[in-house]
Amino acid sequence: MFKKLSINELSNAGNQQNEVNITSLSANTKYAIVVQAFNSKGTGPQSEEVYGQTLVMDRPSAPxxxxxxxxxxxxxxxxxxxxxxxxxxxxxxxxxxxxxxxxxxxxxxxxxxxxxxxxxxxxxxxxxxxxxxxxxxxxxxxxxxxxxxxxxxxxxxxxxxxxxxxxxxxxx
Incomplete structure (x- = not known):
């Protein structure tokens, strides 16, 4: 699954380091994450895959x-x-x-x-x-x-x- 983000979306979120939170993930699941930049001339190379695993459960929400x-x-x-x-x-x-x-x-x-x-x-x-x-x-x-x-x-x-x-x- 891929999600496209524009520079404006990153800037509007207050991210100075071009970070994004990936949400709606399943618990206790391994994920591979890649980043690929693109512009009007086309797409650039993909980053190397980074692997991560979500926790068994989340920390509690604020009461x-x-x-x-x-x-x-x-x-x-x-x-x-x-x-x-x-x-x-x-x-x-x-x-x-x-x-x-x-x-x-x-x-x-x-x-x-x-x-x-x-x-x-x-x-x-x-x-x-x-x-x-x-x-x-x-x-x-x-x-x-x-x-x-x-x-x-x-x-x-x-x-x-x-x-x-x-x-x-x-x-x-």
Missing amino acids: LLSQGDVGYDWIEIVWTFPSEANLSAALSQINGYYVFSKSHSSVWMERQIRIKTNAYTSNDLLCGTLYQYYVVAYNAMGKGDASDSIAIKTKGSACPSPILMKYISLES
């Missing part, structure tokens, strides 16, 4: 995050995979996730989840506080692309830290 339930000190995030019509089929190829979270005044924290799921709940959060999340799925081929980040606020207005709240409730 699509949304807000689940929210409490005063917890937030649930849920996700799906937009490129997969069947969520159970997408989950069957995933080994786990990395969930990244932070509040407006902290640095990104990473938590690895080693189960096949489509939800995660953060606990021991501050009430009335905005948190950000993004998720990266992984499988036997490695980490997939990161999801877009989402921002979710816990219920209530800003309150003391959970440790102080437990101390106050013990005194009461």
